Amino acid sequence: MICVERPTYVEIDLNALRHNFALAAERAGGAGRILAVVKADAYGHGATQVARALRRQGVHWFGTALLEEARELREAGLNDPILVLGGVFPGQEESFAALNLTPCIFDLEAARRLNAAGGASGRSISCHLKIDTGMGRVGFLPEDLPEVLKQLRELEHLHFKGVLSHLALADDPSSSHNEEQMARFHAVLDTLHEYDLHPRHVHIDNSAALYSDLMPECTLVRPGVTLYGGYPSGHFAHLDLQPVMHWRTVVAAIKTLPAGRGVSYGHRFVTERPTRIATLPVGYADGYNRRLTGCGEVLIGGRRAPVVGTVCMDWTMVDVTDLPEVGVGALVTLLGCDGDDCIRAEEWAERIGTINYEVFCQVSKRVPRVYKE
Structure with a gap:
């Protein structure tokens, strides 16, 4: 019997979450290669509870969009590495240092501010370098990378442990744009090696790419919607994903x-x-x-x-x-x-002209979440 004060509630099936995670881990080559994306309150499923459940399955990397989301996980006792995908905004630098968070770096001014905060706190701050290989959103352009690297190497309190990019059309495995982005990303890795930079963490695969084998040499993969039982697109409806x-x-x-x-x-x-x-x-x-x-x-x-x-x-x-x-x-x-x-969320999405991601994220905070083992 599930007891809640309000008769309208969301039941989160942690067994289904574990099932979906097991599929991802098998594709990725082990739980240790999973960076679980728990931004937007784990797509409306509850970031703290989801992260705790995945931590018990062997996940040691988590991804949020915002500093506030990462702080919530820290306050809940999650001490594993957290990659903040949304970068560092002015005034947030000291919090990143104090909470031992790993930011994505995609602009030089933010890198300089973060470096100063690291110096003031007496510690180095680990970062991942974000490259725009074709998303057109945030990230350094590959052609600008040589000059960017020259300036970043002067920032002694930043430790670049990772490099990442993001795929724009991975939900369509037949698109040639995926191969173009992969080729650019490979060239970026070559450029980093020329500057004697060998990041430990290399990642570009999201949920769709993970199930498309676009770049198996990545050291991390970033599943999101598939952990929660959603298909990245209709191309992936054959996957045995269970609604969470x-x-x-x-x-x-x-x-x-x-x-x-x-x-x-x-x-x-x-x-x-x-x-x-x-x-x-x-x-x-x-x-x-x-x-x-x-x-x-x-x-x-x-x-x-x-x-x-x-x-x-x-x-x-x-x-x-x-x-x-x-x-x-x-x-x-x-x-x-x-x-x-x-x-399924895909059915809703088709009826109202959106995507399953938005369906999950739209469920209001006023609807209590109940976690079922």
């Missing part, structure tokens, strides 16, 4: 409306027959996307019921006319599995 997030609620009220009666704001749904409407205590403030109006479905007792009427801030209505056994208090699955059926 199961979003539940209950039926709060039921009423039968006559034909011709409108439901919810704007009366975007009007009954065509006597209709049993079940109201659920969940809405877009919880992350149940308003665009699921008229196209979403939920699972009740393993059977599907359509969302009808406009999704509200705190309420959602479904049609249970064809499910006469459903009563007040019945368990409802919004996302995840119930019985033999499962509503």
Whole structure:
């Protein structure tokens, strides 16, 4: 029995997380090569609990986007290396040194500030060098690398232990852009060696690349969405990934409306027959996307019921006319599995025109997470 104060909650299946991790570790050649990406609160799954579970599986590297996310892990007692992918903003340098965090470096001014903080604290700060091989976002351009390296080598309190890049089209394994980025990354490694720099950690593979064998010589790989049971794209739907997030609620009220009666704001749904409407205590403030109006479905007792009427801030209505056994208090699955059926994040994403990553991340903090072993 799972007990929470609110009848709307997210159940995080840690067994499924371990299953997905085992697949990644097998592909990577061992748990020690995994840098688990737990940014954005582990894609909405709860970074602290997820990191602790993965730590028990042998993960020793974690990736966050922000200093604040890394601080949360440190305060929870996680002392393993944390790579902060989002870099160092002015004023954060002392915290990076004090918390022993590893930042990505992709601009010289930030490197100089960080070097000064390292000197003031009397310690060297480990960094990973970010290279833009074709993402067009952040990172030093390969053609600028010789001059960049000359300046970085003058910063005696920075210790460059890693080099990384990021793939823009890895979710499409057939794209020639992947090979172009890999070729640029290989050239970057050659340039580093020319400057007698031999970083211990080399990584470019994300979830999609890990399952595409794009660059097996990487010393680290960075799975994210696949750890949580999401496919990087439809090309990877054959993978045996188990959903980790199961979003539940209950039926709060039921009423039968006559034909011709409108439901919810704007009366975007009007009954065509006597209709049993079940109201659920969940809405877009919880992350149940308003665009699921008229196209979403939920699972009740393993059977599907359509969302009808406009999704509200705190309420959602479904049609249970064809499910006469459903009563007040019945368990409802919004996302995840119930019985033999499962509503995956990919299904939501297709219905509302987004990606599964956003589906996971949209689940509001006001929805409690419950961790199931």
